Amino acid sequence: MENLPNCPKCNSEYTYEDGNLFVCPECAHEWTLESQEANAEEAVIKDANGNVLNDGDTITVIKDLKVKGSSSVVKQGTKVKNIKLVEGDHDIDCKIDGFGAMKLKSEFVKKI
Ligand SMILES: [Zn+2]
Numbered sequence: 372m373e374n375l376p377n378c379p380k381c382n383s384e385y386t387y388e389d390g391n392l393f394v395c396p397e398c399a400h401e402w403t404l405e406s407q408e409a410n411a412e413e414a415v416i417k418d419a420n421g422n423v424l425n426d427g428d429t430i431t432v433i434k435d436l437k438v439k440g441s442s443s444v445v446k447q448g449t450k451v452k453n454i455k456l457v458e459g460d461h462d463i464d465c466k467i468d469g470f471g472a473m474k475l476k477s478e479f480v481k482k483i
Pocket of ligand 1: 378379380381382383395396397398399400
């Protein structure tokens, strides 16, 4: 009983198990371990160094990236402001000067 997760809503440590549910006695939130893990995975997108990225962050590109459908290349070191995190294989939505709207992979960027 010692390894129960804290409540994801109010962070209470007095959670208990009820069947396959976890229940928080303080805010009455109920959740399953599966839903908690799914949420955790969705919520965290990390850069190449393992730093957590957030909407609005400024990043640099750490390797030359070919732009799909064109001969352009986003150069290593290109600075990108005000990123937006999205779901999917390319998990960063952004605008790059001279290129316009782009999607990048978080593994190829570094937070500044
Ligand atoms: Zn709670």
